[in-house]
Amino acid sequence: MDASGATPGHLLALIRSRTAWTRQQLIDATGMSRPTLLERISPLFAAGLVREAGSTASVGGRPAQLISFDDRLLTVLTFDVGHTHARVSLTGVHGGELHSVSRRIDVSHTAPDAMLTDLVTLGHEVLGACPSQRLVGLGVGLPGPIEPGTGLPKPTTILPGWDGYPLPDLLRAHWDVPMVFENDARALAFGEASLCPGETVLGVKWATGIGAGLITGGMNLTGDDGTAGDIGHIKLARTGPLCRCGRRGCLAAYASGHALISQLGVSSLTDIASRAGEPDVARALASAGRRLGTVLAALIAMANPRTLVLGGIIGALPGVVDAVGERVRDITLLRSTAGLRIVPSALGERAATVGLVNLIVQRVLAAEAIDAALALDAGPLGVPTR
Template sequence: MRARNLAVVLATIHRSGPHTRAALAERTGLTKTTVSSLVADLLEAGVVTESGAVRGGERGRPGVAVSLSGHRVAAMGLEINIDYLAACVVDLTRTVRLRRTRPADNRNSAPARILAELRDLVKETTAEAESAGLRVIGAALAVPGTVEGGVLRSAPHLGWRDVRVSGLVDVPFALDNEANLAALGELWFGSGANDFLYVSGEIGVGAGLVVEGDLFRGTFGLAGELGHVVVVPDGPDCRCGGRGCLEAYAGQDALLGELTSVRELVARLESGDPGAAQAVERAGHALGVALTSAVHLLDPGRIVLGGIFAPLFRWLAEPVSEELRARLGPMRGTPPALVVSGTGADAAVLGAAGLIIQRIIAEPAQLLGM
């Protein structure tokens, strides 16, 4: 019962705080004595702080405000991507305290080598966090592949199958698909919308559906494989074994061609390079075709383009919208709003850290060993 009450009080502070202890008692239905005892535990755990004087004390007297603390407890988000490793540390107020990225060529690399490099990045980032007075109490890792039971089942672009990721950190650890965590990153750190389809452009193309503030994962956690929606039935072979998949037209490799980076592609687009413009326009039309099917099936009110699609948004938006308007037709009405991600390339690693923060809010008793 005490563990449940701790969660109720912390969730109330997180959702609508700061509050005085008297206001917390009123909002939670708990007694003032119980709330005071619970707040004392949360103060000891370092997840809340008291500061300032606000109205809401007994008999109209000013009370002390209880709010989330960003000074002691933090979460770590990690990401393995095709061409980089990333880590970030986020405190309980969802303020990013540290960001670290290491360029790397991870295609068809031995898992042991990549995980060893990531472990070094974790140690380095953890040490920096500790020097700033933060205790990292959990971590989550975003990976470009399917995840089941804590095992990375398949990551074709890495060349990995059935890789168990362990030993990276000495704190509670979670593993999830990059697009899923990117959608959660957009939810918690982006525009603030609670209903949207997030489209993650990377080497592959993934998607995450957020409905009323929750991520829809599907029966087996595999929802969102937008990159393997067929957009041209007799198109080129795809590494998934199919043909004409969206990834072959709008994935990073298809967009870049002989170029070495998205930054270089953007520079070519800004200079009016016709080849670059043609590649992005083709990707936009293919993406619009795939999203038409997604709209018919899922009926999202908003589509968010993230990952590499974010810096390319001003060139992608028109061909994507053109396909949606043409293919949805008058019966569907106005197409969903098409917007650019507010988190850009950091969406997945932020979502990974945010996942741990949500778990702390939901189960603060774990910090107290209850």
């Protein structure tokens, strides 16, 4: 490959593609001359993006120095905000979690300003526990639609008062770094898809509400208006139980965690999960799983994913996975599901966090973004965590 015209950003992408390189291997891979390689790699060293990583074994001559991507101090701060829980984490760009805190919340009955104050406090707490790191980005997941391009929340009954709330600007006043804002279910799907590289993945978050995300070609489908995956409000019947959206007969009115709590007379999703083996709870979960499977079958016939991942405290229950899978296979043609894997979440409560981190890394470490950052000549990438 002749990549002699490659920028430092493209050179970094090549270096990141494997554990370590010698300078000669980089010259051979890019077609650059040695002076050109040294010119292009110098700003990557200055920005703390690559490092000397030991040397090759000696075979009679002088050992060659190895160069690798330097991710040791690069971190991402994430806010995974659900209906009833918020999880704030500091994570390395390769996904290793450094510190996290979780809190019970009530996002539907807490004013945005109050919620933001609590989240910012938690963010500073997490960063304070990990000094000497460099923050390169921030990711936020919310249980509602997000306007593409702006990151502004869009109207939803689940988040009263959040429509157009200037969350990006308010967070940027605390942390001036690149930011990503995403629906929590789509973030979960993107996280789970990182375990299935190259596959089309349909991910579902089934907890208090029900949402989905579709990942194909390594890209997260957000839709033109940021509402892709809002499957909980697909209407299954003209009449039926009242949904929190104000309509009747929505999938969420029958099968969401909120609906199941009411149906079973329990106090929380944790109660449902702990009693999943009891006959009345098992029957309710199986019925809800069949309704969800009916909705997912149409999506599977359309998108033909290789993997369907069910996440969230309800979605990952074994009996639920089985009920959804049986319904999907029962009502779709074999050719749509012959190669389909239907599995519970492998990342558990970290799924959305991993997705948000990967979305930030995809943006911040893109070749064009690296070249733009290097053009500012501002020293090491990111800002100190303390």
